[in-house]
Amino acid sequence: MQHGKYRFIVGFLIVPLALYAIFVIWPFVQSIFYSFTNWSGLSPNFSVTGLDNYQRMIHDSTFWASFRHSVIYVLVLPLIVLAIALFLAFMLNVGGRRKRGAAVSGVQGAPFYKIVYFFPQVLSIAIVALLFQFLYNPESGALNAFLSAVGLDSVQPEWLGDPSLALWCVMAVLVWSQVGFFVVLFSAGMASIPKDFYEAALLDGASRATTFFRITLPLLWDTVQSGWVYMGILSLGAESFAVTQIMTAGPGGPADSTNVLSLYVYQKAFRDGQAGYATTIGVALLIVTLLFAGGVLRVGRRERLEF
Numbered sequence: 001m002q003h004g005k006y007r008f009i010v011g012f013l014i015v016p017l018a019l020y021a022i023f024v025i026w027p028f029v030q031s032i033f034y035s036f037t038n039w040s041g042l043s044p045n046f047s048v049t050g051l052d053n054y055q056r057m058i059h060d061s062t063f064w065a066s067f068r069h070s071v072i073y074v075l076v077l078p079l080i081v082l083a084i085a086l087f088l089a090f091m092l093n094v095g096g097r098r099k100r101g102a103a104v105s106g107v108q109g110a111p112f113y114k115i116v117y118f119f120p121q122v123l124s125i126a127i128v129a130l131l132f133q134f135l136y137n138p139e140s141g142a143l144n145a146f147l148s149a150v151g152l153d154s155v156q157p158e159w160l161g162d163p164s165l166a167l168w169c170v171m172a173v174l175v176w177s178q179v180g181f182f183v184v185l186f187s188a189g190m191a192s193i194p195k196d197f198y199e200a201a202l203l204d205g206a207s208r209a210t211t212f213f214r215i216t217l218p219l220l221w222d223t224v225q226s227g228w229v230y231m232g233i234l235s236l237g238a239e240s241f242a243v244t245q246i247m248t249a250g251p252g253g254p255a256d257s258t259n260v261l262s263l264y265v266y267q268k269a270f271r272d273g274q275a276g277y278a279t280t281i282g283v284a285l286l287i288v289t290l291l292f293a294g295g296v297l298r299v300g301r302r303e304r305l306e307f
Contacts, residue, residue, distance in 0.1 A: 028286070034279040041275030053280040063281060065256045066264040069167060070285070073174075073240055073260065074292050078231040080175055082224060085182035088117060090212055092183070093190040094198060114187060117180035125177060125239060129246035132173045136160050136247075160248055163257035170258050173243050174235065182227050189223040190216060225300040232292045236285065237262055261285040 035053055039046035057063050092110040107113070120128060135142050136159035144156050159169045193216065201211050217224070234240075241262035245251045252259030252267070261281060269278035 031279045031282055034276055035283050037276045039276040039279075040273045041269055041278070042273065046276065049276070053277050056277065057280050057284065062256055062259065063261075063264065063284075066252075066259040066261045066281075067284070067288075069257075069259060070236055070240070070261045070288060072167070073171065073235040074232045074288070077171060077174055077178075077235040078228050081178050081182060081231050082227055084175070084179050085186055085227075086217075086220075086224070088113075088179070088183045089186035089190055090216060093187055094208070094211065094216065114184055117183045119180065120177045121181050123177075125242045126246060128173060128177045129243045132169075132176075133160070133247045136169055161254055163255050166248060166254065166258045170240075170243050170247060173247070174239055178231065178234065178239070182231070185227060186220060186223065189220045193219050221300070225296065228296050228300065229293050232296065233289060236260075236289050236292070241266065261288070 034046075036048055036050060037046045038049050038052075092106045092113055094106065134140075138144055138156060138158050138161065141159070143159065147153070147155050157165060160166050197215050197219075198211055201215060206214070240260045244258050244260055244263050245266070248254075248258045250256075250259070252263055262285065265278045265281045265285065268274045268281060
């Protein structure tokens with residue numbers, strides 16, 4: 001019986017594992033191999049150059065600028081997005097006034113707010129980037145028009161044209177576009193927490209802040225940790241690439257002030273025809289992603305609470 005059981009398990013898993021190996025693992029292996037070559041990305045002819053690409057990367061100032069910006073993204077963006085999402089989800093589920101027959105409740109109109117917060121998720125990230133590009137326009141954009149309307153005509157920043165502001169303007173777009181997803185995610189998690197816990201805590205005189213840090217956050221920690229890893233991967237990958245590619249001059253400018261590793265990979269592979277060097281940068285991006293995910297899972301490890 002045991003022998004038959006293992007045969008069944010192997011037969012059940014062999015197809016999905018084979019597909020995963022072909023379409024996920026093998027491309028990674030190929031990319032690592034191409035990082036040791038001078039492949040152009042178009043020609044079938046290339047030669048192995050050893051560690052030349054890695055030595056070039058170490059002395060590449062644009063790579064280090066992109067690396068620095070990607071590290072800022074992966075450290076700052078998840079913290080901001082998750083903090084805002086946790087606060088909003090807590091208010092929507094637990095932060096309302098006490099109602100008759102219920103010790104805790106969300107703010108009035110919570111279902112409507114959830115729809116509003118989730119709305120950016122139904123828009124393509126390309127559309128979001130274009131909308132904010134118009135918003136940041138120094139001549140006809142809504143931000144500078146608002147500053148003029150309130151009497152701040154002397155304060156008219158070049159939002160995407162100022163190297164000291166451009167990166168943070170792009171980061172604000174990513175925060176706006178991602179918060180709604182995590183609000184809905186955390187709201188679903190909070191809805192599954194028994195109300196008895198909150199009732200008991202409030203009867204003992206606990207404040208809203210105490211219930212959040214002592215009840216909500218510990219019981220929601222697995223979801224928060226998963227969201228932290230997911231948001232970090234988004235900030236290193238397609239989301240940061242798309243917004244930077246569409247919104248910024250260059251793209252990646254001004255003066256490489258908004259360039260990120262995912263965009264630099266694209267530029268080297270498709271603009272400059274240096275696919276071998278691009279895969280080298282991609283390997284660095286893979287290492288950063290793995291270190292981030294492993295660090296979050298390591299730092300965030302705690303005893304699981306059951307309820």
